Amino acid sequence: MSHLIRILLSRPQSRHARRSLTTSVTFHKNKGLEDENHPLTRTLNILKNDMKKVKDFFLPNNRTNKVPEITETSTLNNNKKHFRGEKERSPEDVFQTHCDVLVIGGGGVGSSVAFWLKEKARDGLNVVVVERDPTYARASTVLSVGGLRQQFSLPENIQMSLFGAEFMREIKDYLGDVELNFTPHGYLTLASEQGAETLKRNSRLQNELGARNELLNAVQLKNKFPWISTEGIVLGCHGLEQEGWFDPWALLMGYRRKAKELGAHFVHGEVVDFEFQENSEVIIHGNIEGEYQALDKAIIQTPDGKRRSVKFAICVVAAGAHSGEVAKLARIGTGKKSVLQIALPVVPRKRYVYVINTQGDNAPGLCTPLTIDPDGTYFRRDGLAGNYLCGRSPNSDQEPATDNLDVDHSYFETNVWPTLARRCKAFESAKVVSSWAGFYEYNVYDENGIIGPHPYYSNLLIATGFSGHGIQHTPAVGRAICELIIDGRFRTIDLTRLCFDRIIIDRPMLETNIV
Numbered sequence: 001m002s003h004l005i006r007i008l009l010s011r012p013q014s015r016h017a018r019r020s021l022t023t024s025v026t027f028h029k030n031k032g033l034e035d036e037n038h039p040l041t042r043t044l045n046i047l048k049n050d051m052k053k054v055k056d057f058f059l060p061n062n063r064t065n066k067v068p069e070i071t072e073t074s075t076l077n078n079n080k081k082h083f084r085g086e087k088e089r090s091p092e093d094v095f096q097t098h099c100d101v102l103v104i105g106g107g108g109v110g111s112s113v114a115f116w117l118k119e120k121a122r123d124g125l126n127v128v129v130v131e132r133d134p135t136y137a138r139a140s141t142v143l144s145v146g147g148l149r150q151q152f153s154l155p156e157n158i159q160m161s162l163f164g165a166e167f168m169r170e171i172k173d174y175l176g177d178v179e180l181n182f183t184p185h186g187y188l189t190l191a192s193e194q195g196a197e198t199l200k201r202n203s204r205l206q207n208e209l210g211a212r213n214e215l216l217n218a219v220q221l222k223n224k225f226p227w228i229s230t231e232g233i234v235l236g237c238h239g240l241e242q243e244g245w246f247d248p249w250a251l252l253m254g255y256r257r258k259a260k261e262l263g264a265h266f267v268h269g270e271v272v273d274f275e276f277q278e279n280s281e282v283i284i285h286g287n288i289e290g291e292y293q294a295l296d297k298a299i300i301q302t303p304d305g306k307r308r309s310v311k312f313a314i315c316v317v318a319a320g321a322h323s324g325e326v327a328k329l330a331r332i333g334t335g336k337k338s339v340l341q342i343a344l345p346v347v348p349r350k351r352y353v354y355v356i357n358t359q360g361d362n363a364p365g366l367c368t369p370l371t372i373d374p375d376g377t378y379f380r381r382d383g384l385a386g387n388y389l390c391g392r393s394p395n396s397d398q399e400p401a402t403d404n405l406d407v408d409h410s411y412f413e414t415n416v417w418p419t420l421a422r423r424c425k426a427f428e429s430a431k432v433v434s435s436w437a438g439f440y441e442y443n444v445y446d447e448n449g450i451i452g453p454h455p456y457y458s459n460l461l462i463a464t465g466f467s468g469h470g471i472q473h474t475p476a477v478g479r480a481i482c483e484l485i486i487d488g489r490f491r492t493i494d495l496t497r498l499c500f501d502r503i504i505i506d507r508p509m510l511e512t513n514i515v
Helices: 012-017 039-058 072-083 108-124 155-169 171-175 196-208 218-224 248-261 320-329 409-423 425-429 471-486
Strands: 005-007 098-104 127-131 187-191 213-217 235-239 265-268 270-278 282-284 293-301 307-317 346-357 370-372 378-381 387-391 431-443 450-453 460-464
Touching (some): 098 108, 108 127, 108 471, 127 307, 155 171, 171 248, 187 196, 196 235, 218 235, 248 265, 270 320, 320 431, 346 409, 387 409, 409 431, 460 471
Parallel strands (some): 005 282, 098 307, 127 265
Antiparallel strands (some): 213 235, 293 307, 346 431, 370 378, 378 387, 450 460
């Protein structure tokens, strides 16, 4: 009689342990191991490969470099290909029909996951990344302002930002020759009397965890930043180390290039469906015994219109603003029973970024931090010619349509400019010189990232919903997902509180410092 695997929602730690690749093998009574794609067969092949590497390391004389035998037939075949104009296909050109880990989404988070998996497992894992827009023209990663800060209210976000700063400082050790153009001028978060106590409490926590920032009263703010108007401001928090902004495109390309160099496969296509496999050995609370269906394959539509399937052992949803749509394909939020009734609460939300120019007197200088007003309006310098990036998240009743990336310039006039002009006199004459729009992968539940395993599918992990602060956390999130897959648990930063389970038990992880 088959053993029954019970997945208990009340035991998240044991659930994490079951996500490790080496313990996710299901034994099927009627299927032998002659299938080279059987999970156990692949695991044994990995172990054999690892043992060979160990043997070669300790016994270098054992290595043999055999020259492939050139036969008349092989030469003839090559000549035929050359005559027909056929090119040798690189490994990247070959569509992977099977993989160990399928990552849906090749933006900052997905590419980071691929990098960490290949960095840790090397040839031990076959990793495939599916990205529907390899130009990244509409990707949240490259349309962000590239901020890095530790000024958060949740310990997990602070710790992830601290590791992000460490990763970027040592970027060449991780990704090779990547130039992030990091500008270390910090963040300046301003608070009215109403928000002063929260700012103090957050600053205390941030410094306890290893960040360095200082609290400044209105007089101290004016002395340090002569351009600022402290009207309505009683306190400010200024980051002194490891805060600023960087080039998100360079970081994304660094992840992608290094992951490919280590053997990851990037596929241009879109996941349009999943195939499922019945597994009577798994029982889920709320399901009738024998009804459980596991995720088995992803159906990918490539640019030529063809649909191809990829069988995977583990799937990671890191599709940014479109993660909620991908989750629906896996029946998450559309099921009639158990936790499949609960949707992944991630939707696209459009945000505008305006580039303004001012030549006014007493404009914010070269060392001006990224400044955030109590109403959420922010700005930072952009180069040396008097340009500044600025923006503000709209109120819930002002959310723009997400069917395009058009910019509403009237929003700047009515919602952004008045705050800028009040905070700095030089901005009274500022003019918009360019602008763009991008999507937040917005978590409508608590505006915080969802990181970790899905409670229903034992082979599905989620990394999405960062609501505007994801790019700086990509080093930590990629590493965390890698740990869950390889080690079966979080090892460096415990992100258990950010798992999907919090939505089921209605325990929001509210982050007060959302920009």
